[in-house]
Amino acid sequence: MPENYVIIIPQFNDWEALNLLIQKINADLNTPILQNTTLLVVDDCSSRGRTEPFAAFGGKEIKLLRLYRNLGHQKAIAIGLSWVAEHLPADKVIVMDADGEDAPGDINKLVARSVEVPEKIIFAERNKRTEGFLFRFFYVIYKYVFKLLTGKVITFGNFSLVPQGRLQNLVRVSEIWNNYPGGIIKSRIPYDSVLTNRATRLAGESKMNFVSLVLHGLSAISVMVDTTAVRILIFSIFMSGIAIAFIFFILFLKLIGNATPGWASTLGSTLMILMLQSFLISLFLVFMVLQYRSQQHFIPAVHYRDFVEKVESFS
Template sequence: MSENFVIIIPQFNDWEALNLLIEKINADVSTSILANTTLLVVDDCSSRLRSVPFANFDGKEIKVLRLYRNLGHQKAIAIGLSYVAENLPTDKVIVMDADGEDAPSDINSLVRKSLEEPDKIIFAERNKRTEGLLFRSFYVIYKLIFNLLTGKMITFGNFSLVPKSRLQNLVRVSEIWNNYPGGIIKSRIPYDSVLTNRAKRLAGESKMNFVSLVLHGLSAISVMIDTTAVRILIFSMFMSGVAIAFIFVIIFLKLIGNATPGWASTLGSTLMILMLQAFLISLFLVFMVLQYRSQQHFIPAVHYRDFVEKVDTIS
């Protein structure tokens, strides 16, 4: 029996690139996969209306899910997954971007890997990126900071395959509302990856600027804020220990008469103030996180309908 597929594509004012992407999906995705595929376009309340018809799609159908307001890429993905989980019969769900940087030919690799690991979410891990040197440098820094603050490695983005067996689990992970890959890491749902090369944008210009990239990175880290807060607290305690050691050295130098007048007291009091501030701020952050964990969270599977304006089916 053939498997059913749904490809979720969130987009905002990227109609031209989306049409080119549909043509590449027709050309590059295996016929056996394509024939049983529904395309779900999550229109993130685009400010520019679609002026041309969709390109012909060789799969089953195209559905356009329009949102009441612009929510951003990550929330659009969470809503798309929740809609599929409740309304569309499917065996595998594929999440990809509309700009074409997620190569449709890699869908075949994701499906093959899923046959080997049928109970895992499969991510497309970037083996080679096409961005400039500055972007790649900041991306390396982001991965290092993410690993330092969370103890986890993140080497992938949104491009992924979700098996039916994990879909209902996934749409009840509140963290995917903030950051999709980070939420999966936090949820401990098993996942694996395949190496892929990032393609080039098909049309238009990227809406991701430096500020957006920083916010995206911070959102991924914030998903694991409990671990991050504890790690910051431990680091502040370590630095407090170092500060105390320096204070003892200063006192020792003062006692033996090798300290410059006024220097020991100024440096010692400064270190003490910095130590106390760092420790108290870190402790406050930990208590805020513990308070947050006791509150009811946003569950995409339950609340996504509040943002769906309409769903159109295009044959």
Template sequence: MPENFVIIIPQFNDWEALNLLIQKINADLNASILENTTLFIVDDCSSRERTQPFANFGGKEIKVLRLYRNLGHQKAIAIGLSYVAEHIAADKVIVMDADGEDAPSDINLLAQRSLQEPGKIIFAERNKRTENLLFRSFYVIYKLLFKLLTGKVITFGNFSLVPQNRLQNLVRVSEIWNNYPGGIIKSRIPYDSVLTNRAKRLAGESKMNFVSLVLHGLSAISVLVDTTAVRILIFSIFMSGVAIAFIIFIIFLKLIGNATPGWASTLGSTLMILMLQSFLISLFLVFMVLQYRSQQHFIPAVHYRDFVEKVDTFS
């Protein structure tokens, strides 16, 4: 029996690119997948109305879920997943962007790997990026910081395949509300990846500026904030040990008479103040995280309905 696919596409004012993407899905998706696919578009409360009808879709149907307010890309994905988990029978769910930078042909690769790894979420790992040198440089820095602060490696974005047997688990992971790939890493749901090349935007201008990119990176790190806080505390303790060693050395120089008058006491007191400040701030951060873990969290599968305005179907 053929598997049912649902492609979740969050979009905000990207109607032109979305129409071109539908045409590429028709052309690039394997026929056996396309004919059993539903397009599920999450309209993130676009400020511009759709002026053109949707391109003819070669699959089953197009559904458009409109949100009451603009929530951002990650939350739109979480709501789309939650709605599909409750209302649409799907064996495989694909998450991809509307701008065309996630190539529809790569869905075939994700589906193929999913057959080999049926119990895992499959991500599209970027083998080659098309952005400018500045963006790629900051992306490398982001991956290094993510590894340093969380101890995890992140080499993928939102483009992924979620099997039906993991969907109900995923929509109860509160962290996907903040960052989808980070939430999956935190949840310990098993995942794998396939190498893909990022395509070029089909139409319009990217709404992602430098500030947005920084916020997106910080949101991914914040999902693993408990690990990050402990790592910062350990680093603070290590640096405090280094500071104490310097203070002991300064005292030794002062005792043998080799320290410049006033220099030893100034440097020693400065190191002591910095050591205490960094340690206390790190300790406060750890306690804040522990307090946060004791609170009730936002569960997408339970709370998503508050943001859904309507769902329209186009055949």
């Protein structure tokens, strides 16, 4: 019996690119996959309506899930996954962007890899990026900061395949509401990746500016804020140890008479104040995180219905 596939595509005012993407899906997807695929377009409360009908789709059907308000890409993905988990029979669920930068042909690679490791979520890992130098430079910084603060490595985005056996687990991971790939890393659901090249945007202009990119990076780090807080505390203790060593060195210089009058006491008291401030702020952050962990969290599978306006079907 053939497997059922669902492709979730969150979009905001990207109707033109979406139609071009549907045409590329028709052309690039392997026929057995295409014929058993349903497209679920999650309309993130677009401010512009469709001016043209959807392009002809070679799969089963297109479903349009409209949201009551604009929530952003990550939350739209979480809602799409939750809706599929409850309403559609799907053996494999693919998540991809509407702008065409996630190449539809790479879905074939994701499916092939999923056959080899059926119990894992499969991500498309970027082998080559097409963005400008400035974006790539800050992306490298982001990856190093992410590893430094969380101890994890992130080399992928939203483009992924979720097997049916992991879908129900995934939609109960509260962290995917904030950041989809970060939430999967935090959840310890097993995942793998395949190397892909990022394609170029099909139409329109990207809505991601520098501020949006920074917020996206911080949201990925924030899903592992407990680990981040402890690492910051450990770093604060380490720096406090260095500060104490400097204070003893300053006192030694003062005792042997090599310190400039007033210099030792000024520098020593400054180091002591900075040390205490950094330690107390880090400790306060850790306690805030521990308090947060004791609270009830947003579960996408339970709460997503509050944001769904309606679902339309197009054959």
